[in-house]
Amino acid sequence: MRRISTFGIVxxxxxxxxxxxxxQGILSLKFKAxxxxxxxxxxxxxxxxxxxxxxxxxxxxxxxxxxxxxxxGAILGTNGFSKTLIGFLAAVxxxxxxxDQPITRVFALFLFTLGDGLLVTIxxxxxxxxxxxxxxxxxxxxxxxxxxxTLLGLGLFGYYDRWSNATx
Amino acid sequence: xxxxxxxxxxxxxIALGVAMIIHTGLISFQASRRINTSFIRxxxxxxxxxxxxxxxxxxxxxxxxWENYFALVGLHRENEGLKAEVDELRMQLEKQHEDILESxxxxxxxxxxxxxIGKTIVARVIGxxxxxxxxxxxxxxxxxxxxxxxxxxxxxxxxxGRVIHSSNFFSIVQLVLDSQSGVGVMHQSTRxxxxxxxxxxxxxxxxxxxxxxxLKEGDVFITSGLDxxxxxxxxxxxxxxxxxxxxxxxxxxxxxxxDLGRLVEVICILDHxxxxxxxxxxxxxxxx
Numbered sequence: 001m002r003r004i005s006t007f008g009i010v011x012x013x014x015x016x017x018x019x020x021x022x023x024q025g026i027l028s029l030k031f032k033a034x035x036x037x038x039x040x041x042x043x044x045x046x047x048x049x050x051x052x053x054x055x056x057x058x059x060x061x062x063x064x065x066x067x068x069x070x071x072x073g074a075i076l077g078t079n080g081f082s083k084t085l086i087g088f089l090a091a092v093x094x095x096x097x098x099x100d101q102p103i104t105r106v107f108a109l110f111l112f113t114l115g116d117g118l119l120v121t122i123x124x125x126x127x128x129x130x131x132x133x134x135x136x137x138x139x140x141x142x143x144x145x146x147x148x149x150t151l152l153g154l155g156l157f158g159y160y161d162r163w164s165n166a167t168x
Numbered sequence: 169x170x171x172x173x174x175x176x177x178x179x180x181x182i183a184l185g186v187a188m189i190i191h192t193g194l195i196s197f198q199a200s201r202r203i204n205t206s207f208i209r210x211x212x213x214x215x216x217x218x219x220x221x222x223x224x225x226x227x228x229x230x231x232x233x234w235e236n237y238f239a240l241v242g243l244h245r246e247n248e249g250l251k252a253e254v255d256e257l258r259m260q261l262e263k264q265h266e267d268i269l270e271s272x273x274x275x276x277x278x279x280x281x282x283x284x285i286g287k288t289i290v291a292r293v294i295g296x297x298x299x300x301x302x303x304x305x306x307x308x309x310x311x312x313x314x315x316x317x318x319x320x321x322x323x324x325x326x327x328x329g330r331v332i333h334s335s336n337f338f339s340i341v342q343l344v345l346d347s348q349s350g351v352g353v354m355h356q357s358t359r360x361x362x363x364x365x366x367x368x369x370x371x372x373x374x375x376x377x378x379x380x381x382x383l384k385e386g387d388v389f390i391t392s393g394l395d396x397x398x399x400x401x402x403x404x405x406x407x408x409x410x411x412x413x414x415x416x417x418x419x420x421x422x423x424x425x426x427d428l429g430r431l432v433e434v435i436c437i438l439d440h441x442x443x444x445x446x447x448x449x450x451x452x453x454x455x456x
Contacts, residue, residue, distance in 0.1 A: 018216065018219060021216065021298050022216065022219050022220045022223055022295070022298075023223070024298035025220055025295035025296055025297070025298040025306065026220060026223055026224055026227065026294075026295055026296075028295075028296040028297065028298065028300075029224075029293065029294075029295055029296035029305065029431075030227070032429050035296065035297070035300050036300065038299075038300065039298075040298070040299075054180040054183070054184075055179060055180055055183040058180075058183050058184050058187050059183070059187070061187075062187045062190075062191070065191070066191075066212070067212065067216060067298075068298050068299040069209075069299065070208070070209050070212035070213055070216065071212075071213065071216055071217070071220070071295065071297070071298050071299075071306060071340070072297040072298055072299040072301060072302050072304055072340070073297065073302050073304040073332050073333055073340035073341075073342060074297075074299055074301045074302050075195060075198050075199075076194045076195070076198060076205055076208060076209060077190075077191040077192065077193075077194030077195040077198070078191075078195060078301070079299050079301070080187075080190075080191040080194070081188065081191035081192065081195070084184070084187045084188060084191060085188075088180075088184050120299070120301050121301070123195060124301065126195075126199070127195060127198060127199040128348065138368070141300075141368075145300065
């Protein structure tokens with residue numbers, strides 16, 4: 001019986017993670033501005049903060065990053081590496097700080113988005129150093145992405161908090 | 169109690185280490201190209217892209233129903249005096265209009281198919297890069313349809329990009345806007361050759377042109393065919409801005425001819441006389 005419920009929980013997580021990546025791809029196609037958002041990153045941070053299980057957060061970040069890499073044509077492992085680290089750091093932060101406070105969430109989402117952009121770019125350049133994107137231009141994109149992710153993340157976190165409080 | 173905590177901490181570090189080693193291994197295998205990791209991507213794309221296609225189709229259907237029914241319900245409320253027959257006719261008209269637009273689009277695509285640029289296939293764009301690191305889109309045609317890495321992709325307006333990864337039924341297309349994309353081009357009137365590179369933004373950048381003194385805004389560039397990916401003579405874009413000289417060349421921005429922000433259907437060129445021979449269709453593209 002316990003095994004069935006474990007399978008059910010894992011299944012729900014898998015469906016949720018696939019949905020997040022698929023929606024990121026489709027919404028970016030339909031609305032160009034949506035490409036500045038990073039739903040998988042927000043999802044990694046949220047699960048890291050709320051689950052209190054670093055191993056699961058590492059697994060979630062890893063799976064989300066690998067799916068992103070596969071569908072984006074990026075070098076396999078770059079987003080996986082970055083999201084794994086973010087999942088882990090979010091889980092650690094969740095156990096050390098009060099992540100229910102909006103200010104903590106703002107800082108975390110902003111810094112994690114910047115860190116993600118930097119790490120993915122560095123890993124990409126290590127494998128393929130011919131990228132011609134000017135660093136200044138990329139940094140501007142990261143800042144915009146970090147701001148938008150923070151705003152969306154705050155909204156989604158608040159919504160999930162209310163939803164989970166209502167269902168428990 | 170402390171032993172339990174230590175064991176738990178240790179397993180966290182082990183999980184993190186294993187995940188990091190897997191990702192680092194994947195990255196280094198692709199960098200060294202010693203081990204072919206393309207099967208992982210093929211498997212992932214073949215598993216995820218059908219879901220993406222299903223969601224895309226569903227959204228398309230819902231939008232269609234919304235535009236052709238619910239929007240008219242609003243109009244009906246505003247015009248309560250109108251007869252129901254008028255509503256029905258309007259709905260039919262809307263649907264026919266949509267059909268006409270679609271048939272016009274497909275006719276344009278077909279005319280290109282018959283223009284002698286080689287063997288082609290029409291594909292639908294079902295998703296965009298979910299990671300924002302690359303400018304790529306996913307199309308619903310793969311190796312089983314004849315699409316392989318380095319197949320050129322275009323619309324009736326101009327080139328779109330090239331296929332960089334192909335799974336059995338889906339492919340990832342690198343747009344010309346991608347910062348790692350480069351296209352051999354030719355000035356339409358002077359026939360001077362150069363290279364147009366992606367910037368990662370909305371515009372392309374012209375480089376390595378023989379002589380840039382007489383370039384002016386509005387000049388058109390077409391493919392030169394020298395990169396052996398794109399057939400010669402396809403529209404690439406027009407000059408949108410000419411900046412000051414940077415080193416040997418002027419800073420020249422080119423606006424893509426194809427509307428890359430609104431891709432719905434695209435044409436994949438499966439085979440053309442100047443194409444590069446790809447030995448293994450499932451092999452990862454050499455320069456992603």
